[in-house]
Amino acid sequence: MTKTSGEIEQEFIEGLKASTGKNLADWLTVIHKSGIEKRNDIINWLKSEQGFGHMNASLLAGIHLNGGKPVYASEANLLDHQFEKCPEMRPLFDHLQAAILNWDPEVTFLAKKTYVSILKKREFAAVNMRKGELRLGLDLGDIPFSDSLEKSKLTGPMARISHMVTIRSEADLNEAVLGLMKTANDRVNI
Numbered sequence: 001m002t003k004t005s006g007e008i009e010q011e012f013i014e015g016l017k018a019s020t021g022k023n024l025a026d027w028l029t030v031i032h033k034s035g036i037e038k039r040n041d042i043i044n045w046l047k048s049e050q051g052f053g054h055m056n057a058s059l060l061a062g063i064h065l066n067g068g069k070p071v072y073a074s075e076a077n078l079l080d081h082q083f084e085k086c087p088e089m090r091p092l093f094d095h096l097q098a099a100i101l102n103w104d105p106e107v108t109f110l111a112k113k114t115y116v117s118i119l120k121k122r123e124f125a126a127v128n129m130r131k132g133e134l135r136l137g138l139d140l141g142d143i144p145f146s147d148s149l150e151k152s153k154l155t156g157p158m159a160r161i162s163h164m165v166t167i168r169s170e171a172d173l174n175e176a177v178l179g180l181m182k183t184a185n186d187r188v189n190i
Contacts, residue, residue: 005072005110012059013070024063031064039065071113079111086131093127093134095170103178104185114156118181124188125181126157133168136177137161138184149180 017023022030030050036042039061046057062071072078083090093116100107100118110117115137118125128135137154140163145151152164165177 005112006070009059009063009070009072012056013063024068027060028064028068031060078113079116082111082114082116082129086129089129089132089134092167092170093129096127096134096136096167096173099173099178100181103181107185112156115154117157120185120189122188123157123161124184126154126161128154128156133166136165136167138163138165138180139188140180140184141187143183148176 013024016027020027031042031046034042034045036045042061042064043054043057046052046060047054050057052060059071063069083093097109100109104120106120108119110119114128116127117123118127124139126137128137135152135154137152137157139160140149143149143163145163148165150164150166152161154161154164163180165172165180167173167177
C-alpha cells in the first residue's frame with residue numbers, strides 16, 4: 001500500500017528527535033537562526049551542513065516555510081486549494097478521476113501542493129488545474145509530440161512527466177487519452 005504525503009510527513013515529524021536528536025521545534029529554530037530564506041537554499045544547507053537526505057530536507061524546509069505547520073496535514077485541503085482560482089474546473093476533474101478509476105480502479109490520486117499525482121506503484125501521470133482547462137501530464141518517454149500530445153508544461157511533477165494532453169471538456173477525455181494513460185502506466189509500472 002502506498003503511503004500518502006501526509007503519512008510520510010507525519011512519520012518524519014514523529015521520528016525527527018530519534019533520528020537527529022532535535023525535535024521539530026528545535027529544527028525550526030535552527031533554520032530560523034541560519035538566516036536562510038529560500039526553499040532550495042534551505043534544502044541544500046540541510047543536506048550539506050546538517051546531514052539530511054533530500055526528501056527529509058525538503059519536508060523540513062516545507063514545514064519551516066509553512067509557518068512551522070505540516071504542509072500535507074490535510075490532502076483534501078491541498079486539492080481544494082488547487083481549485084481556488086478555477087472552481088469551474090472541479091466538475092471536469094471529478095469526471096476525469098471517475099473515468100480513470102473506471103479504466104483502472106487501482107489507480108491512486110494523491111494531492112500535492114501544486115498538482116495531483118496519478119500513480120500505482122509509481123507516478124505515471126499528473127494533473128494541473130488551470131482556468132478553462134486541465135493539463136493531464138503523462139510519462140511517455142520519447143513518443144513523438146503532435147498537435148494534441150504536447151510537451152509537458154505542468155507545474156510540480158518530476159521531469160519524467162514528458163507529455164501533456166489539454167482537457168477542456170468531457171469530450172476531450174476519449175479512448176485515445178485513456179490509451180495514452182495505459183501506455184504511460186505500462187511504461188512506468190510494469
